[in-house]
Amino acid sequence: MNPMAIFTWGASLMVAPHTLALLGNVAGAQQLFFPVCLAVAAAFYWINALSMADLSTLGPTRPSDAVELMIAGLSWTSRWIVTIMLSTVLLVTAGFAFNETFIYWFPNFAFAFVLLGVLALVHLLGQKAVRWTQTALSVIVLSGLSVLLAMGVWRYMGAPPAVVQKPMAALPSSMAGVALIFIGFDLVLDHGCCSRSKQAGKLMIGCITIMAFVLGAWGWASLQAVPAEKLSVSYIPHIIAARNIGGNAGRMIMAAIVIAGSAAAVNALLSSVSRPGFLSADRPLTLRPLWMRRLERPASRIIIAALVIGWMMAGGVAGTEIIDSYVRAGLLVWLLFYAAIHIALLSHGLPVRRKSPVIWPGWLRPVAGATAMTGSSVALLVTDPEMASMGGLILIVLLPVTAALWAKGRWFTASDSERNPAEPRPFRLNR
């Protein structure tokens, strides 16, 4: 088990600027209820992690092909949409942070392109370079956050808690936002080794738990440093909080966190789309055409992703209003992917957990998880003013991706009759 994977991969999206901004908004809206809501969200993500770990240990029996296709389709759709849209946003954000904080004469878009080129090059250099880069970026982010937290605790320890200015009006609408904070914890599986359930589960739960404390502490510090109303509506609450906590030094530290956090998130997302499909079964593949084999190479995927992201940045898409909705669309599908994991377990049929001190039916956990994830994604969709555009984007990507996966499984994968019938078909969670 690689514990560093908790921070370097599992937390890569949780400390990216978009999540820090979301965290600030939610903390400002929920105030005293924020720690409770964060804990509830973390609990539901523990459930997601446990179900994912359980799914990886399925033996010869496995979910049906339809369920497997649903999982694969949602996984690929979510990761590609989030990789393209969120990377575009994050790289531009990093460019602005660099230009406004460090070197004002260096064009912000030029920095964004340089960052994209460097990350793509790192991926083409191989997995070792990717891991080293991710580790370095994560160290910068976590060190910076630690320093700011220490400064915040030193400054505000003993201060009275934030007062709820409004009744619980903001609570329902912000709960769906809280559900997005821990998205990406499963990226830890990309590089955290583990093909066994206990290791996978431990890594993921460890990631969620530690980050819940870290993000909760940052939310508390933000509430102490910035008025709740301003925190809830600002697009850069994390920068304002850092500035109020540590002055210009705090501002510079947060800029470094924004740049490194953006790079780490983009690096992790590029890694997630460059690998074979999530939950890919160990099925021998029949002869495939050359173009398909080339398209499945990690380098090809990285180049395609980088070119699309570069094209979007050059086209000014990051400055449009709709990009934020498209990012939410991708995250929404990621929530549905988590729900699909639970559905897969339900379709498999879980036994009653006899070793638990409390005997509860095996279906309770996946039902709760699927309900929470599906409900959050629906809430995110219906409360967004660009609901139609989000739905359109999801369908435009999901349908062809699922069709392509089905076609690949149908025509380019050995069927059961072609395999050795005595050989079990493992359902592996990791690559």
Add this chain to the structure above:
Amino acid sequence: MKNWIILIGMIVMIGMAGSISDASDDRIAKEELLETMDEPNLVVIDVRTGRDWRSSEFKIRGAIRADMSEFDKWAAQLPKDKRYVTYCA
């Protein structure tokens, strides 16, 4: 190696296409603008939109916001006796 060269070359070309300024544009340096900020006839127009504007930590005091995609609409309505500086990044 070939893949790297192609990728880096295309990203650089795209980046340059987006970042290279038109030499015929009239530009004003930050220091010069700062010196003339108090002029009554000077109007700064912030043309950043969406996340470009929201993610920025700094907004110029007194600047008015406008969308460059609707330049023809608002440009015609501006008084002709003032000096305008557009700001994008």
